[in-house]
Amino acid sequence: MTVLEVENLKKIYRPRFGGNQVQALSKVTFSVEEGEYVAIMGESGSGKTTLLNMLAALDKPTEGEVYLDGKPLSAIREKDLSKFRRDHLGFVFQDFNLLDTFNLKDNILLPLVLQGVDYRKMNVRMMPIVKELGIAGLLEKYPYEVSGGQKQRAAVARALITDPRLILADEPTGALDSKSTDELLGVFERINQSGQTILMVTHSVKAASKAGRVLFIKDGEVFHQVYKGEQTDEQFYQNISATLTMLATGGERQ
Numbered sequence: 001m002t003v004l005e006v007e008n009l010k011k012i013y014r015p016r017f018g019g020n021q022v023q024a025l026s027k028v029t030f031s032v033e034e035g036e037y038v039a040i041m042g043e044s045g046s047g048k049t050t051l052l053n054m055l056a057a058l059d060k061p062t063e064g065e066v067y068l069d070g071k072p073l074s075a076i077r078e079k080d081l082s083k084f085r086r087d088h089l090g091f092v093f094q095d096f097n098l099l100d101t102f103n104l105k106d107n108i109l110l111p112l113v114l115q116g117v118d119y120r121k122m123n124v125r126m127m128p129i130v131k132e133l134g135i136a137g138l139l140e141k142y143p144y145e146v147s148g149g150q151k152q153r154a155a156v157a158r159a160l161i162t163d164p165r166l167i168l169a170d171e172p173t174g175a176l177d178s179k180s181t182d183e184l185l186g187v188f189e190r191i192n193q194s195g196q197t198i199l200m201v202t203h204s205v206k207a208a209s210k211a212g213r214v215l216f217i218k219d220g221e222v223f224h225q226v227y228k229g230e231q232t233d234e235q236f237y238q239n240i241s242a243t244l245t246m247l248a249t250g251g252e253r254q
């Protein structure tokens with residue numbers, strides 16, 4: 001089953017006060033099947049954040065459409081957008097986006113509080129997730145009392161708590177040291193193996209090599225994609241590196 005369908009997405013930023021307009025996306029088309037783990041790579045300025053913003057319905061495309069479970073995002077009324085995001089998407093950001101005045105537990109439960117879920121049900125939902133992520137003992141701590149890796153695991157728990165159709169991750173390992181990066185990538189692999197669909201924007205070849213497929217964005221389009229298939233992480237890593245070199249040196253589209 002197709003979870004996400006992106007059709008001929010185009011985004012032109014038009015400056016309000018003169019200046020040149022920027023075409024950030026020209027014609028992006030791809031889809032993501034249920035249970036897939038897809039990474040998106042591309043040079044700085046290639047349009048990755050722009051794309052993620054469209055997928056999250058945080059910004060509107062100039063042309064084209066994004067469908068989640070077959071439903072066009074453009075059909076969602078403005079006032080229903082935050083509820084839509086809360087109910088169907090999970091977000092993981094580079095800088096965690098935890099609330100400093102809430103402990104980890106309240107950060108993780110926040111989406112359920114906003115959904116009006118019964119308090120007892122919240123705990124039932126949360127405990128298996130935080131145990132799996134290894135942060136069950138840190139729930140009373142505040143973000144400034146835990147490490148970057150632990151903060152990011154709390155952010156993943158918050159993303160998972162609503163059982164979203166799709167996790168959108170923007171450079172999730174960008175602020176982590178190598179040990180925490182490995183741990184977080186392990187978490188992503190496990191949640192993907194348990195069926196969670198993940199779309200991750202990353203500059204890290206290591207992170208991308210854990211995904212099942214990597215899309216390369218260049219000049220506002222999906223320029224190329226590679227599937228992991230039977231390759232080991234190491235083989236896929238080499239394959240991704242070679243593709244990035246090919247893109248950077250202006251290689252031919254395949």
Ligand SMILES: Nc1ncnc2c1ncn2[C@@H]1O[C@H](COP(=O)(O)OP(=O)(O)OP(=O)(O)O)[C@@H](O)[C@H]1O
Pocket residue numbers: 013014022023024042043044045046047048049050051
């Ligand atoms: N709000 C905006 N207004 C005008 N131009 C923008 C806006 N946001 C992004 N751009 C431009 O659109 C292009 C794509 O930017 P985007 O941030 O999507 O790239 P990116 O691939 O995410 O880059 P990075 O890897 O550095 O985060 C760039 O030329 C950028 O300057």
